[in-house]
Amino acid sequence: MKIDSLSNYQSLILYICFTCSCNFSFSQLTSNSNLKLTERIYSIWDSEPAPNRGGDFNITKARGYPYDEDWELHSYPIGNGYMGANIFGRTDVERIQLTEKTLANEGLYGIGGLTSFAEIDLEFNHNNPTHYKRSINLNEAIAYVNYKQDGVSYTRTHFLSYPDNVLVIKLSASKNGQISFVLKPEIPYLRKPTEKNTRTGYMTVNENIITMAGCIEHFSVNYEGQIKVIPTGGTLSTSQNGEQSEIKVTHADSVILLVSAGTNYRLTQAVFLEDNHSKKLDTNVNTHEKVSRIIQKASKKGYEKLKQTHIDDYQSLFSRVKLQFSTDIPNKPTKKVLTDYQEEVSNSYLEELMFHYGRYLLISTSRPGTLPCGLQGVWSQYEVTPFTGGFWHNINVQMNYWGAFNTNLAETFTPYIEFFKAYYPKAKQLATVYLKVHHPEVLAKNSLENGWTIGTGTTPYKIVGPGGHSGPGTGALTTKMFWDYYDFTRDTTFLKETGFPAILGMSQFLSKTLVSVNDSLLLVNPSASPEQKHNGDNYITAGTTFDQELVWENHNDLLKAYQVLDIKDKFKQTVEDQLTKLDPIIIGKSGQIKEFREEEYYGEIGQKHHRHISHLCALYPGTLINETTPEWIQAARHTLDLRGNITTGWAMAHRMNARARTKEGEKAHNVYSKFIKERTLPNLWTTHPPFQIDGNFGTMAGVAEMLIQSHEDYIQILPALPKAWNTGAYSGLVARGNFEFSVVWKEGKAKAIEILSRSGGICKLKYAHIAKSTLTNSTGSPIVLKSEQADLLAFNTVKGTQYYLKL
Numbered sequence: 001m002k003i004d005s006l007s008n009y010q011s012l013i014l015y016i017c018f019t020c021s022c023n024f025s026f027s028q029l030t031s032n033s034n035l036k037l038t039e040r041i042y043s044i045w046d047s048e049p050a051p052n053r054g055g056d057f058n059i060t061k062a063r064g065y066p067y068d069e070d071w072e073l074h075s076y077p078i079g080n081g082y083m084g085a086n087i088f089g090r091t092d093v094e095r096i097q098l099t100e101k102t103l104a105n106e107g108l109y110g111i112g113g114l115t116s117f118a119e120i121d122l123e124f125n126h127n128n129p130t131h132y133k134r135s136i137n138l139n140e141a142i143a144y145v146n147y148k149q150d151g152v153s154y155t156r157t158h159f160l161s162y163p164d165n166v167l168v169i170k171l172s173a174s175k176n177g178q179i180s181f182v183l184k185p186e187i188p189y190l191r192k193p194t195e196k197n198t199r200t201g202y203m204t205v206n207e208n209i210i211t212m213a214g215c216i217e218h219f220s221v222n223y224e225g226q227i228k229v230i231p232t233g234g235t236l237s238t239s240q241n242g243e244q245s246e247i248k249v250t251h252a253d254s255v256i257l258l259v260s261a262g263t264n265y266r267l268t269q270a271v272f273l274e275d276n277h278s279k280k281l282d283t284n285v286n287t288h289e290k291v292s293r294i295i296q297k298a299s300k301k302g303y304e305k306l307k308q309t310h311i312d313d314y315q316s317l318f319s320r321v322k323l324q325f326s327t328d329i330p331n332k333p334t335k336k337v338l339t340d341y342q343e344e345v346s347n348s349y350l351e352e353l354m355f356h357y358g359r360y361l362l363i364s365t366s367r368p369g370t371l372p373c374g375l376q377g378v379w380s381q382y383e384v385t386p387f388t389g390g391f392w393h394n395i396n397v398q399m400n401y402w403g404a405f406n407t408n409l410a411e412t413f414t415p416y417i418e419f420f421k422a423y424y425p426k427a428k429q430l431a432t433v434y435l436k437v438h439h440p441e442v443l444a445k446n447s448l449e450n451g452w453t454i455g456t457g458t459t460p461y462k463i464v465g466p467g468g469h470s471g472p473g474t475g476a477l478t479t480k481m482f483w484d485y486y487d488f489t490r491d492t493t494f495l496k497e498t499g500f501p502a503i504l505g506m507s508q509f510l511s512k513t514l515v516s517v518n519d520s521l522l523l524v525n526p527s528a529s530p531e532q533k534h535n536g537d538n539y540i541t542a543g544t545t546f547d548q549e550l551v552w553e554n555h556n557d558l559l560k561a562y563q564v565l566d567i568k569d570k571f572k573q574t575v576e577d578q579l580t581k582l583d584p585i586i587i588g589k590s591g592q593i594k595e596f597r598e599e600e601y602y603g604e605i606g607q608k609h610h611r612h613i614s615h616l617c618a619l620y621p622g623t624l625i626n627e628t629t630p631e632w633i634q635a636a637r638h639t640l641d642l643r644g645n646i647t648t649g650w651a652m653a654h655r656m657n658a659r660a661r662t663k664e665g666e667k668a669h670n671v672y673s674k675f676i677k678e679r680t681l682p683n684l685w686t687t688h689p690p691f692q693i694d695g696n697f698g699t700m701a702g703v704a705e706m707l708i709q710s711h712e713d714y715i716q717i718l719p720a721l722p723k724a725w726n727t728g729a730y731s732g733l734v735a736r737g738n739f740e741f742s743v744v745w746k747e748g749k750a751k752a753i754e755i756l757s758r759s760g761g762i763c764k765l766k767y768a769h770i771a772k773s774t775l776t777n778s779t780g781s782p783i784v785l786k787s788e789q790a791d792l793l794a795f796n797t798v799k800g801t802q803y804y805l806k807l
Helices: 008-019 069-074 269-273 287-301 303-318 334-342 348-365 396-406 410-438 473-489 492-511 545-565 570-579 630-643 649-661 665-679 694-707
Strands: 043-046 076-079 083-087 093-100 118-123 130-137 142-149 152-161 166-173 179-186 199-206 209-216 221-232 235-241 244-252 254-263 322-324 514-517 521-524 527-534 537-541 715-717 728-735 739-746 749-757 761-766 774-777 792-797 801-806
Touching: 043 334, 076 130, 076 142, 076 152, 076 348, 083 152, 093 221, 093 254, 142 303, 152 303, 166 179, 166 287, 166 303, 179 209, 179 221, 179 254, 199 235, 199 244, 209 244, 209 287, 221 235, 221 244, 221 287, 244 254, 254 287, 269 410, 287 303, 303 348, 322 348, 334 348, 334 665, 348 396, 348 665, 348 694, 396 410, 396 473, 396 649, 396 694, 396 728, 410 473, 410 492, 473 492, 473 545, 492 545, 492 570, 521 545, 527 545, 545 570, 630 649, 649 665, 649 694, 665 694, 694 728, 715 739, 749 761, 792 801
Parallel strands: 715 761
Antiparallel strands: 043 130, 076 083, 083 093, 093 118, 118 179, 130 142, 142 152, 152 166, 166 254, 179 244, 199 209, 209 221, 221 254, 235 244, 322 728, 514 521, 527 537, 728 739, 739 749, 749 801, 761 792, 774 801
């Protein structure tokens, strides 16, 4: 968007005025309010196809294999929560790699691991393309490939529909009769029966459908995929050459390909309760019928309806939030925009694009009815995926959802709620087992009173208890998500039925891991700060800050839940008593927040520049360290300085959010900039390394955290605004209390604030001199405000009503 006659600031105001999905009015701020602007279209694109050298079994990354650099750096991802596809955009032989989130082999550690589902090759043999472009339109979640060959313009359109659970590909040309290709799918990683991760498989072709089916023996996973080819005009022929099924289309006007995939996996309690890995799944589940129904339904619906249904569904989520820092979109391939940024060419557009890309990826990987978002989202070309591609609970899975709530995508957390309900009975068993080993003296006869627990390594097939390199606080880092889901949505039904039992059970368990010291102190024992080593071994001690602070966080959230639901029981008093004896935050002799109680000076125990900043979880995502504890805030700042930013991708993202909470906008922006320069790939995926999606989501959350915070007793506007975002606007970001905000600012100062109260209640705002602002409701009626502080105001709101503040 570029408007020569308007200032950048006016352009931003008009952008918000005419593209917000809500009925906001900023006409007071500009005399050009009748000028309508088109909505900004966000895309990642390239002027060249992705290279495709394939995977190399001689290269492992994070114990995963085979490594495929071209897939990781250059392919473009689309997804619908169930499946993910990576588009290479080639014109000779196109490669589309398909992942289905429930397909798993033994993987690393014997707990199961994501593995690639299929490879789909399309032989076009177009070797001299011109006017080439491949892209993903983030506003519609559609991937395109466009080019010319021999005077004909070709277009390939790809989307993965969540409502219809099908991959749809349309091949079209500017002239009739020009679509010719051979479809050659492949079942990857077929092995001899004696080899690890054994997979059997076969292909058949019947009329215009190729079927791929087989079994991965370790978990008795039956799988099937179908590809249906629907040409308009031309001819279609099939062939079966040994194990290879092929479909050849010649001189068609256009072609639709429909792809569906599934397994016999069902997310049930039995999956986690059954210890025999070969009996976790019901082998009698008919995967063929399920996949066939999906293909048949999609065929009857037709391409245009499939596409419109997909767009309507996706945009109902993506279009909720608008965010703009810049007025110009660079007219160059995204990888070149990234290269320029890495070479110190200032570009706030890329920082803006990364935020929107994060929301696109979250919608693509986590939808109700699917498994949660794992380490690699819903994409894996590996036979053995790094770290299993699972749900790692000592920070990674939580980071995946940090931005779900404040960026208005709370529904994407639903898969984790469903996942929790399935593993919950096993988690209760694990709590009893843990307490029998470490605290048998407090083991309750009624197992329900032992609560539940969870450790780090988790997959769709197995969960584990705490221990080794991460302490029991891991479970409380998990339940923090449950309280945040309630706090942002104010869904009391969820709190009563799911959130409260989860938080209560975690407190019950954690209360039994505490050991009394001198009657005035309670310490978690044994305790560990995630993955921190000393002299080469995991450092196990008592009362690490990580465990102490997260017991505090969970206990505190439980007390708030008691109050909301007006519940009274004997355990509440236990929680209140224990809270006063946790002593969770201690400042050391270096002015640091200690990671270990026995630590005096920073770094004398453990690694000084460790990737985890677990002892700062009380700052973010927790709330114990806040503006009411200025000594702790200052110590947190100093600790972040000492820890440094030379670290992995997701660890930079945590530091970014922590800097936002300390209200250090420039330092938060610096680590975000470093993250983009050093941990962002040409396709804008982010790397640990290797590729892990938590970095994308963690920084997305960080951008929102810099623009709005609500973890204290008020909502703060632009709390960590850096100079690079001196002028800008956003709409649709959400604060706790279920308030939706839009803000316009110029030269670092807010000029207008719009608030939609989605649940009613008191709205308390903090911003410089906000008490002097004028507040009106949606009808324009002024609301009289009274405030004892210049930077704070509070007012009662009515559910469904919009409020407008002019500063």
